[in-house]
Amino acid sequence: MQLDRYDRHILRLLQDDGRLSNQELADRIGLSPSPCLRRVRALEEAGVIAGYRAMLDAKALGLSLMALIHISMDQHTPERFEGFEAAVRAIPEILECLLITGQSADYQLKAVVRDMDAYQELLLDRVTRIPGVTGVHSSFVLRRVVDKTALPVPGD
Amino acid sequence: MQLDRYDRHILRLLQDDGRLSNQELADRIGLSPSPCLRRVRALEEAGVIAGYRAMLDAKALGLSLMALIHISMDQHTPERFEGFEAAVRAIPEILECLLITGQSADYQLKAVVRDMDAYQELLLDRVTRIPGVTGVHSSFVLRRVVDKTALPVPGD
DNA sequence: CGAGTTTTGGAATATCCTGCCAATATAATT
DNA sequence: AATTATATTGGCAGGATATTCCAAAACTCG
Structure with missing residues (x-):
């Protein structure tokens, strides 16, 4: 278009x-x-506008902890990936799941939770229990310097 | 509230x-x-609803390459950080900039560009030239498995 | 149980959406 | 350059929607 x-x-x-x-x-x-x-x-x-969303404030909802979780899988088979992805989609705290290259990890997840207790529960009781997950590494977000949804529109 | x-x-x-x-x-x-x-x-x-956004489709705009960029700074002084953050805010291709812990890097950026040429230009001509940037590591996004903006609303 | 507070529902007004058609602008062709 | 064809615009009208106000209902706390 x-x-x-x-x-x-x-x-x-x-x-x-x-x-x-x-x-x-x-x-x-x-x-x-x-x-x-x-x-x-x-x-x-045409699908250029994919939808409209209300953006909520995580802090106002009491969700003050954001973390990035890097995941390594035991084997890189389609079945493993599909299982993992389906499990991840079912976790509402996980806002983003990217299949990435260039790191030792296979996936990067972005999670938002209330506090460390909730994070621990998420990680130990739900994420690490997904079949195929061998390695997990957490990074905590200290500050969100830029957080845009607006894509650069070409041609200006 | x-x-x-x-x-x-x-x-x-x-x-x-x-x-x-x-x-x-x-x-x-x-x-x-x-x-x-x-x-x-x-x-x-009350700020619970921070705003309303139209979500665009990156592919439909010809922005088919998404990358995560991990940045290391030479010194961890407020001046260095402020300078870096101001520079990053001025780059429209950078959708997200997180100050993180738990990695060797200080910041993680999320960038969206047309192709590898545009990415190279972004990285070499703009990001690495920001004062204080010593280390850069790129991860490319192969697939966006989950990409939500909806936060989990507590109490269900 | 009753006074005070908060929240709701409905009506009225103002604003906005949306499809239709004539008019205008743009592009193509000879 | 003139002419035809095509695409796009602007204005109007009917219908839907937003927004404010006030009385009634619900809830709270002594």
């Missing part, structure tokens, strides 16, 4: 405020509401 | 769809529109 200047402007604004009204959006990009709405719908249809 | 069952239900639904209309939201949680809207506003005021 080819994006023109209007589309890119829409994407930038909606990445910043996903609840902008169509009128406000139309004003800011310099179009009238109807073509503006049509473009937004087209971007949604 | 104390959250009751209605609040938690609101948070769960809005984390999933940030553009739910207030009417629809009210229906689903079993309240009429006015108290529902008042609760949403209160959650926004």
Whole structure:
């Protein structure tokens, strides 16, 4: 899908405020509401806009501990990976699971929990018990310097 | 701030769809529109809801390469850290910057770029040139198994 | 049990969404 | 350069939605 200047402007604004009204959006990009709405719908249809989310504050919810968990697997077979991934998807505290290269680990998980007790429970009772997990290394997040969801929109 | 069952239900639904209309939201949680809207506003005021974002698809934007960059600093002084953090904030390709413990690195960055050429340019021309950066280690993301923004809402 | 506080539901007004159509702009062709 | 074809826009109208206000209901605490 080819994006023109209007589309890119829409994407930038909606990445910043996903609840902008169509009128406000139309004003800011310099179009009238109807073509503006049509473009937004087209971007949604094309899958460029994948969805809209409310972003919550972890601290306000009492989730003050964020950790990165590096996981090593015993064997690199599809069955092992599928089992691990299914197990990880079922854990709500795990926000991210990346299959990575360039480290000794196979996966990096990002987890958010209340405190160290909860972290210990997560790690020992749930993560390390997933079949195939041999190595685990934890990194704790001291501070979130940058935490954006906004992708750089090409062509500016 | 104390959250009751209605609040938690609101948070769960809005984390999933940030553009739910207030009417629809009210229906689903079993309240009429006015108290529902008042609760949403209160959650926004209290900072529990930090904002609303449109989530874009990186591939659809031609951003097919995601990498994790581990950074080591020469000295752990506040000035060094502040300088680094300001520089990192100014790079739109960097979506996340975490100050971490438990690794040899000090920071972990998450970057999204078009391809390897763009990654090389980012790393060599911009990241490694930030004063104080001594060590850099790249991990490439082969697959994003889980990629949620929804925090687990306590008390279910 | 009763006074005070909080929260809810419904009505009224203002705002916004959204599909339709004519008008305009853009692109292609000869 | 003129003309046709195509795509895109702007405005309007009907319907849906947001938002405020107030009375009624629910809840709390002495």
